[in-house]
Amino acid sequence: MKDIAYIDLKQCILEDNEHLADEVRTLAREKKFFLWNIMSSPGAGKTTFILDVIRRMKDTLRIGVIEGDIESMVDARKMQQMGVSTVQLRTGGDCHLDAAMIRKALQALPLDELDLVIIENIGNLVCPAEFDLGADLPSMLLSVPEGDDKALKYPLMFSVVKALIVTKTDAVSLFDFDFEALHDNARRLNDKLDIFHVSAKTGDGMESFCTWLQGKIENKKY
Ligand SMILES: Nc1nc2c(ncn2[C@@H]2O[C@H](COP(=O)(O)OP(=O)(O)OP(=O)(O)O)[C@@H](O)[C@H]2O)c(=O)[nH]1
Ligand SMILES: [Mg+2]
Structure with missing residues (x-):
């Protein structure tokens, strides 16, 4: 019998993405900017949160946004x-961003x-967690109406982020939102998480x- 050729496409895609994420990291060091990736489920409040961060920080930082x-x-x-420089990425169906898109x-x-x-x-709380974008600060938003059990249901997302913003x-x-239960479940997956x-x-x-964010940006080593 002939052998079956086996190609693990997912593995290939993630390896290619990792190389491109390294390129993004190098570019961010060369050009001296801090890259912040914000993930969440649809409607958790990313845009509203980002707009408020921009409002509060735009006098001290020059900010650009990738949507x-x-x-x-x-x-x-x-x-x-x-008034910030903005790029719109339209995926036309893909439910995550990858490092090639960010580049x-x-x-x-x-x-x-x-x-x-x-x-x-x-x-999306699933696919974006799999793709390293070369960001200095991968983070996620979880909104109170979504419930406190999401770390149990979407563990990868909680494992790959550095900051969890409720x-x-x-x-x-x-x-009924139990903050303590969320913290316990999230920290069990990721004990370095800032919440x-x-x-x-x-x-x-x-x-x-x-x-806190300002401190992270100032402490980045170029
Ligand atoms: N009560 C309350 N509502 C909020 C808050 N933040 C956002 N919202 C509301 O939540 C809804 C969704 O907010 P968006 O900021 O558009 O959420 P999003 O995550 O950007 O949504 P997508 O980009 O579609 O995934 C809007 O009606 C907001 O007004 C908040 O802190 N409190
Ligand atoms: Mg939005």
């Missing part, structure tokens, strides 16, 4: 209105004039988050 979406320029237009998007940004590039990843805390009285509680609507917790 990843399957379709539309809705979020990119909101970023444009804030392409970075070519369209004035990198010599930027300190911080924010990536709003596609709303948002929509203003809505906590409407939902924040914010409301982008009321501004609660936003200032201390931005102070």
Whole structure:
């Protein structure tokens, strides 16, 4: 009997992505900008949160944004209105961003004039976690209405991020949300995780988050 040729496409795709992510890391060091990847499920509050961060930090940092979406320029237009350089990536169906897409998007940004590039990843708690984008700070938002059990259901996402930002805390009285259970389950997967509680609507917790982010950006070694 003849052998079966076996090609693990997923492995190939992830290995190729890793090389490209290294290229993105090198570019970010050369051009001296901090790359922040924000992931979450659809509607968790990424755009609202990013807009508030920009509002609070745009006087001290030069910020650019990469918007990843399957379709539309809705979020990119909101970023444009804030006066930041913006790139819209339309995947046309793919439910995650990869390092090749980020490399392409970075070519369209004035990198010599930027300190911080924010990536709003596609709303999805599964696929984006598999793709290293070369970001200094992979992070995720989890909104209170989604529930406190998500670390149990989507463990990879909680394992690969450095920061977990729990948002929509203003809505906590409407939902059974056990912060302690979330922290325990998340830290069991990732004991180095930094966890924040914010409301982008009321501004609660936003200032201390931005102070922490500013520290991360200032401490990056180039
Ligand atoms: N109460 C409350 N609502 C919020 C907060 N942040 C966002 N929202 C609302 O949540 C909804 C979704 O917010 P977006 O910022 O568009 O969420 P998103 O994650 O960018 O959504 P996609 O890009 O479609 O994945 C909007 O109606 C926001 O007004 C918050 O902190 N508190
Ligand atoms: Mg959005």
